[in-house]
Amino acid sequence: MIDNAVKVKAFLDEDSExxxxxLYHQDEKQAVVxxxxxxxxxxxxxxxxxxxxxxxxxxxxxxxHVAWVLETHAHADHLSxxxxxxxxxxxxxxxxxxxxxxxKIFKDVFDLEKEFLPNGHQFDHLFKDGxxxxxxxxxxxxxxxxxxxxxxxxxxxxxxxxxxxxxxxMPDVGTARCDFPGGSAATLFQSIKKILALPEAxxxxxxxxxxxxxxxxxxxxxxxxxxxxxxxxxxxxxxAEFVKMREERDAGLEMPxxxxxxxxxxxxxxxxxxxxxxxxxxxxxxxxxx
Numbered sequence: 041m042i043d044n045a046v047k048v049k050a051f052l053d054e055d056s057e058x059x060x061x062x063l064y065h066q067d068e069k070q071a072v073v074x075x076x077x078x079x080x081x082x083x084x085x086x087x088x089x090x091x092x093x094x095x096x097x098x099x100x101x102x103x104x105h106v107a108w109v110l111e112t113h114a115h116a117d118h119l120s121x122x123x124x125x126x127x128x129x130x131x132x133x134x135x136x137x138x139x140x141x142x143x144k145i146f147k148d149v150f151d152l153e154k155e156f157l158p159n160g161h162q163f164d165h166l167f168k169d170g171x172x173x174x175x176x177x178x179x180x181x182x183x184x185x186x187x188x189x190x191x192x193x194x195x196x197x198x199x200x201x202x203x204x205x206x207x208x209x210m211p212d213v214g215t216a217r218c219d220f221p222g223g224s225a226a227t228l229f230q231s232i233k234k235i236l237a238l239p240e241a242x243x244x245x246x247x248x249x250x251x252x253x254x255x256x257x258x259x260x261x262x263x264x265x266x267x268x269x270x271x272x273x274x275x276x277x278x279x280a281e282f283v284k285m286r287e288e289r290d291a292g293l294e295m296p297x298x299x300x301x302x303x304x305x306x307x308x309x310x311x312x313x314x315x316x317x318x319x320x321x322x323x324x325x326x327x328x329x330x
Contacts, residue, residue, distance in 0.1 A: 042200060046178060048245065049098055050259045053077040053091050056118040056298065057248050059259045061203065062095060063178070064104050070176035071104040073131060074195070074203050075112055075247055078121035078310065080301060085323075092121035096128045106131035107175045111163075112205025112247060113192040114142050116220060116303055117296040120310035132164035133309050136184060136193040139166065143307045145221045150304055150324045153314065162309040167193060185235065187228020188216035194235065201243040207231060210258055211265055213250055214272035215282075217290045220299075221330075225286035229279045236273070240264030295330055 049062040056077060064071035076095055079088045099106060109122045109131040122133045143158030160166045169184035181196040185207045195203045206216040207228065215232065218225040235244070242263045249257045267275045273282060296302070301323050305312060312321045 043177060043198060046198065046201075048201070048260075050245075051091070051094055051098075052257055052259075053079075053118065055079070057250055057257065058115075058118050059245070059247055059249065059257075060091075060095060061245060062098055062104070063197065063203075064102065065176050065178055068176040069102070069104050070178065071099060071102075071106050072108040072110055072175055072178075072180075073099070073106055073122075073125050073129075074110045075115070075205070076109065076121040076125045078119040078124065078305075080119045080298060082298060082301070087119065089121060089124050092124050095121075095125060099129045104129075109133045110195060110203075111135040111306075111309075112194065112203065113189050114139060114303060114306040115206075115247075116189075116299040116306075117248075118298060119302050119305045122310040124310075134165040134167055135160075135163050135309070136182070136191045137166035137168055138184065138186065138191040138193075139163065139307065141190040141222060146303050146307055149221065149326055149329055151326075152304075155314070156308075158307075162307075162311065164309075169193070183234060185228075185231035187218055187224055187226075187231045189220060190222040192231070196238070196242075199239075199242075201245060202235065202238065203245045203247075204235060205247045208235065208244060208266060208270070208273075209246055210249055210251070210261055211269040211274075212252055212255075212271060214270065215286065217293055218286055219290035219293070225283040225290075226279060228286070229273070229282045232273050236263055236267055238263050240267065299330065300325060 045066040051060045060076045061074040106129045140160045167182045171182045183194040185192045188206045240263050244261045
């Protein structure tokens with residue numbers, strides 16, 4: 041039975057073309073925030089919370105109680121605003137347990153301080169595949185969907201909607217890249233098949249949209265629409281065909297503009313590295329490693 045009191049409010053970060061969400065129960069006033077973005081100006085190294093403040097303002101205006109700030113993975117194209125959201129409106133910061141694998145990879149890439157432990161303790165909770173939890177009348181089921189990164193997961197809500205992070209994009213855009221450390225096109229294909237095995241009416245909420253000419257940004261599609269119209273994974277596409285397409289496509293892509301600052305912050309649950317002895321915070325720029 042569909043609960044019409046469950047609402048989704050989407051927020052678009054124009055700079056990274058990222059959608060963040062407030063998912064909430066209109067009657068119970070219970071809510072979660074998904075994939076909030078911290079504004080970051082690469083040229084100056086300055087952060088600000090203007091975009092995340094829109095989320096906070098909405099939560100406050102609706103009188104919502106935030107139980108969770110959920111991450112679908114450690115993003116490579118924007119910095120997470122999870123700590124800011126938690127500070128302003130509460131909520132536990134959660135991510136998939138395989139963030140530990142991502143932390144191990146990038147601790148080496150960035151030669152992080154010895155005190156940085158790749159055990160996921162920076163987050164309030166690490167979700168396991170198949171784990172369930174409730175926020176009022178909203179039931180969540182966690183689906184581990186690696187491929188883009190080892191730690192990607194999706195949140196299925198009331199078995200009627202799914203927040204897929206970077207795993208899938210709109211049907212006319214396709215699927216996520218798999219060439220980051222720990223990524224795998226074959227693994228992504230199998231993860232997507234798990235999503236597309238859900239009922240066709242299941243609503244899919246994506247994290248990014250890169251619209252082709254002629255349409256604006258969109259954030260919602262369905263399992264049925266993906267199976268019929270996805271340019272990369274519509275019904276009939278084999279794993280071998282997908283892997284060949286994905287790997288050839290990825291070979292021609294540039295690294296995301298904010299990958300170096302984003303990963304260093306996001307594997308820390310959105311926190312900056314510890315300050316140096318002079319009291320200032322620095323991010324590293326590894327040379328010839330990606």
